[in-house]
Amino acid sequence: MAEIQLTDLTKSYGPTEVLHHVEGDIKDGEFIVIVGPSGCGKSTLLRMVAGLESVTSGEIRIGDRRVNELEPSARDIAMVFQNYALYPHMSVRENMAYGLKIRKLPKGEINRRVEEAADILEIHQYLDRKPRQLSGGQRQRVAMGRAIVRDPQVFLFDEPLSNLDAKLRVQMRLEIRKLQQRLGVTSIYVTHDQVEAMTLGDRLMVLNGGYVEQFGTPIELYDRPASVFVAGFIGSPAMNLLPAEAHSDGIVLPTGVKLAGAQTQSGSVLLGVRPEHLVPDQDGPIAIDVDMVEQLGANSLLHGTLSGTDHAMVASIPGHVATANGTQQRFSAAPEVLHLFSPETQKRLDA
């Protein structure tokens, strides 16, 4: 078990820099999720920690060792790949034992560890099968078993659930979380799925175009997104964003309506408010022309535009609502759920 420190990490492929000055301290036993859209550099970052990609500049420390120059096998890590990467010609047992065999552990010790991992993952009945005789979910378990038997300081997961169907994904997600809590091994998990990220991670590192947008707990990211990108990425449906004018006594919407409340900012801003924070209110200042209603059972999503403008808006209202398409609905929003961002830097304004 170990902390991981990433200091000013940069990665370039030839002249193109794909990761820029990544910083992050990961505590012992923490479950960190790296999340971001496809191509933002998540896998690259993970693979640098694993030692499968070289470090262009900066430093990676695992425990109290600098590992930049160490081979993957010397870093005391285990990795679970998206396509499982099980050795097709070896049985499940041989797959799990292979790394230990290379490390020349005694036979008895290898068997003990394989049995123990098989117990934890309930894969005893498959131990003598080949990977091709297993279903996707079972292969995933074996891949985790292979990681567990190594008894590493760090688990690395690269989108391990994205080849599974939706239901199995939810189930495996819970299992991974439980397993990690039980073993207490520091883990880094890569995904592009924000729901997976929110439910799994102690802390989330949001990457965008090779930059760390924000690194914090799921609730921090939800309550105080550090940038427009994080605001739009975390939470579903995504946060509404509107251009607005901030004044000392309130915020003026594009419709000319003022949302009262003292402001420290002034000038043009991007105003963000989450769909679930819009409260239906007969006299509310925010008017939306509804053009579609999605009934989700527990709540209803009203899609439309801010009245008199063409800014798309979504409101999420608990329970069922009988709103006809084409009607106007009014909402209000509490001052503390309003987020202000700079239109230039896209960063959060009220620090």
Next chain:
Amino acid sequence: MIENRPFTSFLSHLILILGVIAIALPIWITFVAATHNELRMNQTPLPLWPGTYLWENLQKTLFGKGLSGSETAPVWMMLLNSLAMAMMISVGKIAISLLSAFAIVYFKFPFRMTCFWMIFITLMLPVEVRILPTFEVVANLGLLNSYWGLSIPLIASATATFMFRQVFLTVPDELLESARIDGAGPMRFFWDILLPLSRTNIAALFVILFIFGWNQYLWPLLITTDTSMTTIVMSIKQMLEAAEQSPQWNIIMTTALLAMVPPIFVVISMQKLFVQGLTETDK
């Protein structure tokens, strides 16, 4: 095409049966000729059914001095020579091309693609094309009349290198990465993972290369002058020439029959892997 009309079914069977006859008849005649004595084989009409001399012919052919009148090595020795040559060629080709494909796919070194294309170009230079310079080299090395001389010039193989390269390219990168995390070095990865994964391809290639080696004619003819180094394919040709004077068809046909046995044995014993190797796509 799933049709089930009596006439088409009859026709297709007819064509298949004719095909089988066309292929099997010469082999049958060879077999029949190997079971009669010299006298019977020189009378017309030629026999169509087996006689009773098979055992005697086998003994004469395998351990005798070949055709009476011409002093050649006994056929068992020729079989051994052919076997040694075919094995050395096929095992050598497979070993070398596995290693060169491994180097080309998994290692970054300067002029990697140049190396690959140079190997590839040798496709255009089979031994028949470069026979004089190759002979010169082999003669200078003192390898005439040796197994090394018989096999080494035929071992380099662009086809096999190319095939193994394609096989290795289908192996997912993650397997290599997994192996690196598991602590396997390059050669360990090669032995423990690449080789077992290429098993069926190796078997398929072995069958093809064994038969290629077994059927070599021109090269052995050129570099073996010692009768103890004669290969069986060469000897059949020589026997046919000798047969102009006194045809001993029973001996010649027995030799031909014996020459067929090892390739058939290789094909049959490798058949299952061979078919898998040619059809399997799943890695």
